[in-house]
Amino acid sequence: MYEVSINGQEAVSVEFKGEEVWIEDKPSEMDIVRTGAHSFQVIHKGGSYSVHILDLNPEEKTVVLRINGKKAELVISSELDRLLKRMGLEKAAVSKVNKVIAPMPGLIHSIEIEIGAEVDKGDTLLILEAMKMENVIKSPAKGRVAKIHIKEGTSVDKGQIMVSFE
Numbered sequence: 279m280y281e282v283s284i285n286g287q288e289a290v291s292v293e294f295k296g297e298e299v300w301i302e303d304k305p306s307e308m309d310i311v312r313t314g315a316h317s318f319q320v321i322h323k324g325g326s327y328s329v330h331i332l333d334l335n336p337e338e339k340t341v342v343l344r345i346n347g348k349k350a351e352l353v354i355s356s357e358l359d360r361l362l363k364r365m366g367l368e369k370a371a372v373s374k375v376n377k378v379i380a381p382m383p384g385l386i387h388s389i390e391i392e393i394g395a396e397v398d399k400g401d402t403l404l405i406l407e408a409m410k411m412e413n414v415i416k417s418p419a420k421g422r423v424a425k426i427h428i429k430e431g432t433s434v435d436k437g438q439i440m441v442s443f444e
Contacts, residue, residue: 279291279292279293279356279357280292280293280354280355280356281354281355281360282352282353282354283352283353284350284351284352285350285351286351289353289355290302291303306322307322307323308320308321308322309321309322313328314409315382315409316330316331316332316409317329317330317331318330327345327346328345328346328347329343329344329345330343330344331343332344332349334381335418337375337418339353339354339355339356339359340352340353340354341354375418375419375421375443376421376442376443377439377440377441377442377443378403378415378417378418378439378440378441378442379437379438379439379440380406380434380435380436380437380438380440381406381413381415381436382406382408382409382413382436383408383433383434383435383436384406384407384408384409384413384433384434385406385407385408385431385432385433385434386404386405386406386407386428386429386430386431386432386433386434386440387404387405387406387407387412387430388404388405388430389403389404389426389428389429389430390402390403390404390405391403391404391423391426391441392423392426393423393424393425393426394422394423395422395423396420396421396422397417397420397421397422397423398417398420399416399417399418399419399420400416400417401416401417402414402415402416402417403415403416403417403440403441404428404440404441406434415440419443421443421444422443422444423441423442423443423444424442424443424444425441425442426440426441427439427440427441427442428440428441
């Protein structure tokens with residue numbers, strides 16, 4: 279079971295049982311249809327919602343969605359996350375980030391950093407063009423750029439290393 283907080287509101291419990299999504303221990307009666315690589319159409323209680331994934335950060339367990347044109351920021355925690363937090367060990371679960379990999383295939387539109395640059399978490403590293411959208415790839419942590427494995431104008435495959443940190 280997960281707890282999901284939307285736009286800083288109180289978290290609700292969410293559980294996946296087969297194809298069903300349960301919210302607060304009740305079936306949500308949602309129909310979800312994938313319409314693209316990062317897009318879905320959701321039918322819920324007679325309403326239709328167009329949902330696009332704008333940003334997904336597995337390390338921080340956050341998702342930014344655009345739902346019918348409005349932005350929603352979700353923070354997701356698992357039972358293990360909550361246990362580690364209660365024990366004061368949530369920082370121990372975070373591993374050191376030493377590379378940034380391509381989240382999807384695409385074309386390197388621009389590189390915003392250079393070797394030796396000090397970057398903070400959230401700083402823009404590069405722009406990856408994929409599916410006719412420019413995706414801002416940000417630094418997952420503070421660090422120094424050790425190597426840039428890609429060049430502007432070249433293609434990358436999903437999972438390809440783009441930037442390494444010291």
